[in-house]
Amino acid sequence: xxxxLRNLIKSxxxxxVLLESSIKQPPLVNSVRFRKPRWLPIxxxxxxxxxKPTPVIPEEAEELYLRYSKYRADVESIRLFLKEQLSQxxxxxxxxxxxxxxxxxxxxxxxxxxxxxxxxxxxxxxxxQEVIAEQKRIEEVMQKQQExxxxxxxxxxxxxxxxxxxxxxxxxxxxxxxxxxxxxxSDYNYAITNSGDVILGxxxxxxLDKAPPRTKMSDIS
Amino acid sequence: xxxxxxxxxxxxxxxxxxSAAVKRCCNNILDQGGMIRGMENLGLKPxxxxxxxxxxxxxxxxxxxxxxxxxxxxxxLIEEPMKRxxxxxxxxxxxxxxxxxxxxxxxCHFGEIQNPDHERSIxxxxxxxxxxxxxxxxxxxxx
Numbered sequence: 508x509x510x511x512l513r514n515l516i517k518s519x520x521x522x523x524v525l526l527e528s529s530i531k532q533p534p535l536v537n538s539v540r541f542r543k544p545r546w547l548p549i550x551x552x553x554x555x556x557x558x559k560p561t562p563v564i565p566e567e568a569e570e571l572y573l574r575y576s577k578y579r580a581d582v583e584s585i586r587l588f589l590k591e592q593l594s595q596x597x598x599x600x601x602x603x604x605x606x607x608x609x610x611x612x613x614x615x616x617x618x619x620x621x622x623x624x625x626x627x628x629x630x631x632x633x634x635x636q637e638v639i640a641e642q643k644r645i646e647e648v649m650q651k652q653q654e655x656x657x658x659x660x661x662x663x664x665x666x667x668x669x670x671x672x673x674x675x676x677x678x679x680x681x682x683x684x685x686x687x688x689x690x691x692x693s694d695y696n697y698a699i700t701n702s703g704d705v706i707l708g709x710x711x712x713x714x715l716d717k718a719p720p721r722t723k724m725s726d727i728s
Numbered sequence: 729x730x731x732x733x734x735x736x737x738x739x740x741x742x743x744x745x746x747s748a749a750v751k752r753c754c755n756n757i758l759d760q761g762g763m764i765r766g767m768e769n770l771g772l773k774p775x776x777x778x779x780x781x782x783x784x785x786x787x788x789x790x791x792x793x794x795x796x797x798x799x800x801x802x803x804x805l806i807e808e809p810m811k812r813x814x815x816x817x818x819x820x821x822x823x824x825x826x827x828x829x830x831x832x833x834x835x836c837h838f839g840e841i842q843n844p845d846h847e848r849s850i851x852x853x854x855x856x857x858x859x860x861x862x863x864x865x866x867x868x869x870x871x
Contacts, residue, residue: 670729675797676764681754685747688767688792695770701838 729797731765731824736810737779737789737817740772749815750792760805762798769793775817782814789817795824 676684696708734757738749754764770791779786796802803821810819831838835845845851 670797673765676754676766678758681751681758681764682747684764684767685750685754688750688769689743689747691769692771693768 729763729799731795731797732803733822733824734794734796734806734819735822736792736794736819737775738792739786739815739817740788740790741815745815746790749813750794752813752815753792753794753810753819756806756809757794757796757798757802760798760802762796762802762806765795765797767792767794779817781817786817 694708698706698708700706734753736753738746741749750767754767757764770793772788772790774788775786779789806821807819810816830836
C-alpha cells in the first residue's frame with residue numbers, strides 16, 4: 508500500500524514546489540493514520556500493551572518550573588516595557604503631526620483670505636462698472652422707447668385726423684348711398700402692362716373711358 | 729378702430745330686393761356700432777362655380793363690397809345675422825391694410841425703384857463701406 512501523504516505530495520502542486528526547492532527527495536514518512544479501519548480490533552501483539560510513563564525527576568521538574576516561570580515573567584515585562592515605549596513614541600509623533608497640520612492650515616487660510624480679498628476688490632470694481640453700464644443702457648432704452656412712443660402718438664394722431672376727414676355714410680343717407688352704389692359699377696378685374704396700360708378683364712361691361720383710373724407704376728414711387 | 733371690408737355675394741335679385749338686401753347688411757353693421765365708409769358695386773357676374781345656399785343653387789350673383797370701421801369683434805358679430813339672411817350667398821370680412829408698393833418689400837420687377845440688391849455700383853459701395861468700418865473697428869480694438 509502506497510503512502511497517502513507521498514501520493515498527495517507527488518500529485519499536488521506542493522510536490523512541484525518541493526522539487527523546485529533544494530530538497531530533491533521528500534522525507535520517507537509512513538503515516539500511521541488510515542492504516543486500518545476503525546472496526547478492526549486491537550492488534551494481537553498490542554493486546555496487553557501498557558505504555559510506560561515518562562520518567563520525571565522531581566528536583567529537575569521543580570527547577571524547570573521555576574526557571575520557566577521566571578523566563579515568562581521577564582519576557583512579559585520586556586514586552587510590556589517595549590509596548591509602552593512604542594505607544595509613547597507614537598503619541599509624540601501624532602502630537603507633532605497635529606501641530607504641523609494646524610500650522611499648515613493656518614498658513615493656507617491666510618493665503619486663501621488674501622486671495623479672496625484680492626478677487627473681491629476686482630469683482631467689486633467690475634460690478635460697479637457693470638451697474639453704471641446697465642444704468643446707461645436702461646436710460647438709452649427708455650429714451651428710445653419714449654421717442655418711439657412719441658412717434659407712434661404722432662402717427663396715430665395723423666391717422667385720426669385722416670379718419671375725421673373721411674366722410675362716413677350716415678344712417679339717414681343710407682338709402683341714397685345704396686342707390687348711388689347700385690347705379691355705379693367698379694371693376695378690378697384688369698391687368699397692367701409693363702408700359703402702364705390697363706387691359707380690362709373678362710367682363711368689361713363698360714367702355715374703356717369709364718374704367719378705373721389709369722395707374723402708372725411710375726406714379727407710385 | 730380698424731377698417732374692414734365686407735365682400736358679399738348676393739342673389740341675382742331685382743333692383744328693389746337687392747337694395748333692401750344691401751340695406752340689411754348695412755344695418756347689421758350699424759346696429760353693432762360700426763360706421764360705413766363706403767360701398768362698391770362689382771355688378772352681376774356668373775359665379776366661378778355652382779354655389780348652394782338656403783336650399784337653392786346659384787349660378788350668378790351680385791358682388792358688393794362694403795367698407796366699414798368698427799371694433800375688432802365686429803367681423804365675428806355680423807357673421808351670424810349675415811348667414812341667416814336668405815339673400816346672401818357668401819360673405820367674408822377682410823381687414824384693410826395700408827397699401828405698400830411691392831417694390832419696397834421685394835425685388836422691383838419694373839425698375840421704378842432702384843433696388844440696392846440688384847445694383848452693382850450700390851452693392852460695391854456698400855461692401856466698401858462695410859470694409860472701412862471693419863478696418864476702423866479693428867484699429868480701435870488694437871488701441
